[in-house]
Amino acid sequence: MQTFLGKATDTDWFGPLIVVVIAVAAIGSIEPSFLSSFNVQVLLSAIAVNLVIALAQMIIIALGQMNLSVGAIGGLVAIAFAGMMEVWGLPAPLALILALAIGTAAGLANGIIIARTGISAFIITLASLSFYKGVNLGITEAQPFYGIPEAVKAFGNTNMLGPIPWLVLPAAIAGLFIWYLLAKLRVGRQILAVGGNAHAAELSGISIVETTVWAHGLSGLLAALGGVMVVARLQIGQPSIGDDWLILSFAAPVIGGAVLAGGHVSVAGTALGVVVVAIITQSLVLFHIDPFVVQIVLGVLILWAVGINRWREVRVERRLRRA
Template sequence: MTNFKLSRLAKADWFGPLLATVIAIIVIRSFSPNFLSSFNIQTLLLAISINALIGFSQMIIIAIGQMNLSVGAIGGLAAISFAGLMEIWGLPAPIAAVLALGIGVLCGMLNGVLISITGISAFVITLATLSIYKGINLGITRAQPFYGIPDSVKELGSMTLFGAIPMLALPTVIVAIGLWYLLNRLPIGRFILAVGGNEHAASLSGISVRTVVVVAHSISGLLAACAGMLLVARLQIGQPSIGDDWLILSFAAPVIGGAVLAGGHVSVTATFLGVVVVALITQALVLFSIDPFLVQVVLGALILAAVGVNKLRGTAPVSRKA
């Protein structure tokens, strides 16, 4: 019985990333005693808080067997909209936040509607909208940052809970719980995984594939917008370049977490741990004064390794472990 439980545990999506996380912490700690200092932990948690939302934004699209190349462009557009609404129009932060989230939802919805109506690959559609959203971003900002971020937003970006946990981690925790509940307890979550597992079978069973695609992309846009706004709070500036480097990261976390790119199998917990693994590696490169450009090389290698491991494990195509 014990061997059976251990075997079952080892097959869980979150087990591999969790093991990698523990090993990485032990190894890095052995070479750098200051790794677990309060400052480094806060820096790590800040990175995880934002990167997890980026990973979740792509994860929900991978669940339906598609990809969203415009995740970063949507997040960037929402970020500069959030900052611009406060600086140029003088709107209160809560109202600007709601409007920026709405922009993210609309951008994601547009992706889903175009994919559903035209039947064109999500790769092509989101590649096109990436350019459109980024062009709008640069048109609004003229490639110049928005500096007039209210003090309340700046304080949110630097505030901590219990003196150690960044306040920005709270929205991410809420989103993670909400996504887990959606995928495991709500009908729309089952529909999303069903469409990703077998679109034709899902359609025959009465599921509106078009509606599911639009909903999934809308959720993706919402999460990307949330990540963009949190980054504005963290950086204390509305930077037009926000989102430019999100693409590889958005795929790395779900894939490391065992997501099947063909769709139908994702894990919120494992995706979050995938983000932790990437954050630990990035932090280690900084601590050891290694060229930060190697982060992209490492992320690419991690994606290749994770895809290879998932293929060897023969992950079942239809599942909703979280």
């Protein structure tokens, strides 16, 4: 038992899991409505959407880079998805496929420019953030699309089992896929290798260009999925979708143990990081606390997570010295 606990404390998900358990118990005892069926549904819907957003950033963090355009890609895809159904009258499945293709193409464009030019991902994705947002506003003229089919609305606002909404399904599939990709598939291993040490990865025969393009393409696909899910949840194609994704997309992976320098991320840890943020946000609403406090808390959580990661690194270094 002690050995298991000792190993568990060294994992990325243990700290966030303890926070989740304590938070749920404490808030549930103070405010019983927190554990009501309706509130659980709302909480799970938020977690589902935010998990996909966090995974879109996590895959780039694994590469040792960052994607500032995650929200802009998601927002562009959201209005494209809604617009194709309202203006062009496309059926939802076809609009979904085209919308995901747009997001993937946007991510691939980021990756190709970064890989071919050697310019920092920070600069390229900052520029693409402005570009994609400009296209968004140019298409919509800052006006939302309202013609969302009833089937899409139902998917975003009904449950498949008890208080578990349908939105959990695509989020779970995305999480399992990214876990399998990083743990079992060659491209996932290559992303982690490049993030850990790009020079060593290149010497071992890994193509930095191809790996970078793959990672950003996946990030664009996940951001696109997040945008579609938000449209289904809000029942509207709002041009402002994605504007507030940036902090969340970094906070959850970092809380979940991701190393910003690259080479190490955790899907389970990221998922729990998303749960921590969702619980904090929902509890502030229940207790009627001003929304700006959420931003303050997220900043504190990021600093806490980075501190925990550094403490863990120091422990590992000490063990290696003793050995």
